[in-house]
Each structure stands twice: as C-alpha cells, then as structure tokens.
Amino acid sequence: MTRIACLLTMNEPAGNEPAGNEPAGNEPARPALLQVALAHSPRVEDAGAGRIYLDASGLEGLFGDEPHLAARLRDAAAAVGVKIRVGIAESRIAALAAARLGRGVTIVEPGGDAAYLAPAPLSLLDLPEETATRLSRWGLRTLGELAALPTAGLFERLGGDGVRLQRLARGEDPRPLVSWRPVPLFEESAAFEWGIETLEPVVERLRELAARVCARLGAAGLAADGFEWTCRLGDGRVHEGALTPAVPITDADSVGGLLRLALEARPPRGVVEALTFRARPVRLAPAQESLTDRSRPAPRLLTATLNRLVALVGADAIGAPALLDTHRPDAVALAGYSSEPSAPRRDSRPPIPLKGVSQHPPSPLGGEGRVRGDTLALRRLRPAAPASVTMASGRPVAVRSARLAGRIVAGVGPWRVSGEWWSPRPWLQDEWRLEGIYD
C-alpha cells in the first residue's frame, strides 16, 4: 500500500477556493522545502506551485506513525522558515485535498480516499477551462458527482481524458512519483597552511581541482559551459576569475590549459591562501553524426585554439561575422563562433569537388575560355582613412590618402544615403562608384 504525503505552502489557497486563482507558490522557499522532504523520504516529487509530494510508505520505523511524520515535516519546514500544511493519503489527489481542505495536518485513513474526495470541489483537478466549463454545464460541482457518472458515457463525451479524471475523482492515481534530485554543485576547494606566492603552484593546484570537477562532471554525464575560480589572498582580498569555453567541455586537460592561459593573462596579485574552483554544468543533447557531414574542428582543440587567438588578437577581434539589421554601411558585429553545424541551406550550386581527379569531369583545363563568375567582393578600409579629393566640374578626378592614391577615369554619383535619423546615431553620406588608376 502506497502512502503519499503532500506538503502545501501556506500561501496556497485553502478551503474551497478555486485552484485557478492559485498563487505561484513560495518560490524562494521551494529549494529549502524540497531539502526538508528529501531528508524524510528518498522519493520526492516537485509538483510546482508550492506543492511537494513525497512517498510516505514504510517510514514508520524511522519517524513513527503518520501523525508523527506529518508533525515532524511541519516542524522541519517551520525551522527553515516555511509554514506548510500536510496531507497524507493513498493518492496524490487525496493528499492534496487533505492538505488544502484540512487545517494543519490531515490524515486520510487507508481505503478512504474516495469518500474523502467526494465532497471536494472539481477545481482540485486543475481542469482545462474548456473541460471545467463543460462539467459545470452538466451541473457537476464535486468530485463525488464526477465519480458517480457512468464511465462509458463519460468516455463517449470526453474521451480518455474523461475516464482519467473520473479515476482521479475516485482516488485512483496510478502514475508513479516523478523523482526530484537536487542539482549537484560542481565545486572543489583547497586551503593552504602556508600561502603560495608564485603563479606556477597556484596554476597546478587549480588544475588539480579542475580535474576533480571534470571527473565528477563526466561521471554525471554532463559538460560545463563556464568555469569560475576564487583565490583568497593573504591580505583578505579576493581574486576572482572566469572563463567561458567556445563549446561545453569536460576534458580536464583542456580546462587546465585554458586555466593556465587565463591565469597568466591575469594572475592573482598577492599571496594565495585558499582556492575554490567551480563549473557551470549543462546537459548536452546527444547528436547523431552524419557520415556525409564535412569534418569540423574538435571542441577541445577548437576551444584551445580560440583562446590562444583571443590572447593574440583580443576578444573583440575574433568571431563569426553577423550582419546587423540596418542599412548603415559596414554594420557588422562579431558573434560567438561555434563549429556546431547550422541548418543546411538550399543551394542550387553543386558541391565543390575537392579531392580526386575523378570528381572533375568538366575540367576547365580541357577548354580554355571565358567562364561566368560570381559576386564581386568589396574590400573595406578599416579604420576609415582620411583622403583628399580633387574635384573638377563637380566631379572627383583624383584621390590621395595614406593607403590609396590614384587618378579617377570614370565614375557615377553621388548618391546621398542616410538612415537612423530617429536614433542618437544618425548617419548620412554621399557615395560614389569610381574607376581609378592606382599610382
């Protein structure tokens, strides 16, 4: 016989208030309440909106009979600052009804779920609005009235949902508890009796901590998309650092290499007395690689390469170009680069043959001649270089600047273009298309 206890925070509606007006629950207190439940039972379900169910079967040997268990749960919740009501029954719906309709602690005797639920309002079932309206039009108000309806007729009118609701109204709830597990904290710390003054031992100790964290991540089937560390210094100050790999990783060697680069770029300024290293875990969806996909850089190597490139050119000079939604010239941003495949694009062009003579049947070497090209590429002068322009009859005839100089032989323009006049950064410029002969 299964016994279910329902813990309901006190800001849940009491008595016969409709469930549709329920508050969202005491969110800040939820983690603490879940820990209280987990301290009493190995099977806990977080039902949201201030409701927590736990398996109360077989706990007599530990906490005494059910009234004692309920009182203990209520006291433990009060100790962490949460006021709750407790209901215990054979099914979740009856335990919820006991907690919501009762006062403090309510125990429904074994075998008494259906009788206890009979006078309870239909709103306990969290019905969709359409179904609630329909049942209301049938004149149904309580769970007992729903339970008394002929099952076949209910199935004809509401389908499988109607039968499921009727079984709930009778206190029959075959769905097992959905177990909740606390999110593990991937953090390791170390303290030193003697402070460390040089960088190399700090790096090595942090690498050891990172290896332990990565091992735990791997055992849990997780990866990390961010790492943070804290160094407590001898003078009481705290040095903090963080790194974000290009892709989630769990490889200790990669993390160690990135740590070394980050610490060498920004070392702690003082004697280090204690270290803490933590990871931000993420669960990666398994992906099926395709045999026809082109090869991509391995995440570990790519992450190491990108970090070295960032150290070389700076974080603001590397990434995937992204065009901004504006007509402003050269409006481009650098987005984070990832080697993960994007959605395939439809392109009528055949794939470029890259290997093997046999893939080149229409070799251009066989027939020299004119072939059609593609889009003309423009090049930008960054940063924009000041230039002196010689005008004749209102048209430019020569351009001279530090990076480009030449005589103009043909051209069209100017076209005045402007935009974003409504913003703090309006732009306006005259454009020419010129053909020149470089000096």
Added chain:
Amino acid sequence: MAIPIESSPPPGWEREGIDGLLGLFPPGRLSEIVGPRSSGGSSLLLALIARITTSGGQVAFVDGMDALDPASAAAAGADLSALLWVKCGARLRVALSAADLLVRCPGFALVVLDLDELGPMPATAHVRLQRAVEGSDTILITRSARHREGSPASLVLATRRLAPRWMGLRPLTRLAGLRSEVSIFRSRYSQTPALSPLGSGQGEGKAWTLDWTL
C-alpha cells in the same frame, strides 16, 4: 518581352567553369592567390568560401588588413555562421601566428590568410605554414599583392583586372561589375597527384576570364 542583357550570358560562358577552377585548390597544401587591388582575388576567395560553407565546411579567415566585407560574403552566398573571422589590425606577425594556430587545428576545410598589401611575408613563414598544413584535409590559401620567389606553394593563381563593366552610355549610370583574368602561375603536385587534377607544371599559363557581378 524584353530580357535584361545581364541575365542572358553569351554562348560559351560555362557555369561549371568557376567550380572547376575552385576545385584546383589542393587540400593539405599551401596555395597562393596573387594580384593587385581590384583584380578579382577577393571575389575568387569569397566564391570558394561560399561553396565550402554552404556544403557544411568550416572556414577560418585571417584578415591581415581588416578588409573583409561580410556583406559581400553574404551576397556571394557564404554562410557567415560557419566563418571564423580573425582581424589582425595590419600586424603581419600576428596574422602569421593566427594562421599557424588555425592550420594546426584540424577540422577547418579552408584557412585563408589575406595579407593584401601587408608584407612582405617572410620565406620562413611560407615554409612553416606549408609544413603545418601537410597531411591535413585543410586547404590553405594566402592572398597577397605579389608573389614571392622561393615560396613552396603548390598552386599559385595570378589575378589581373581586365575592365570594370559600366551600365549605360555617356553619362554612365551604374557600375555593374568587373571582368578579371585568373591564370595558373605555378602548379606543383608531383608528390601527390591524387590531390588535384593538375600534374606538376600542368596547366601553367592557362587563363580564365571571370565576370564578377556587383
């Protein structure tokens, strides 16, 4: 019904031609595109980048002079999310180091080192890059204004501007594009003939006239 002149290329213009031309770049080898400004070298690169990124390949572009125009790349059909752009701020040694790092990271289908007028590129850097890319599936292309004697590049393509294409009679109304010429300056594949349709020395001097549309 009037048909725009630009939409009907004259007989003899082969659509497959540029694809075959781009297929000459050998993986695992250093290639070069050399030519002055406005000679179609960047357009040739973007055409190659577009074809590789749209077929799922990843491309790294080391931009020595920060001159890449992503709008042009997008117009050429490139998938910008598959393009890693490294801006080097006109620093030659930084550009060489960045290219060296990227070539040693397996998985990129193409690594471009665009030096433009930056240089001259040291001969030792050429050799170092060639050694780094050997044995990989990566196409490594350097683009610069002038070819340097002693370069170990397996394929050297030279680009030359023929003429811009203007629309309208006097006065001109619009710049429609550019006609340029690409010729094989050098081809050396004697060690690994399976990598390319070209044999050692084969095709040198052959030229294609390409029509780039703005």
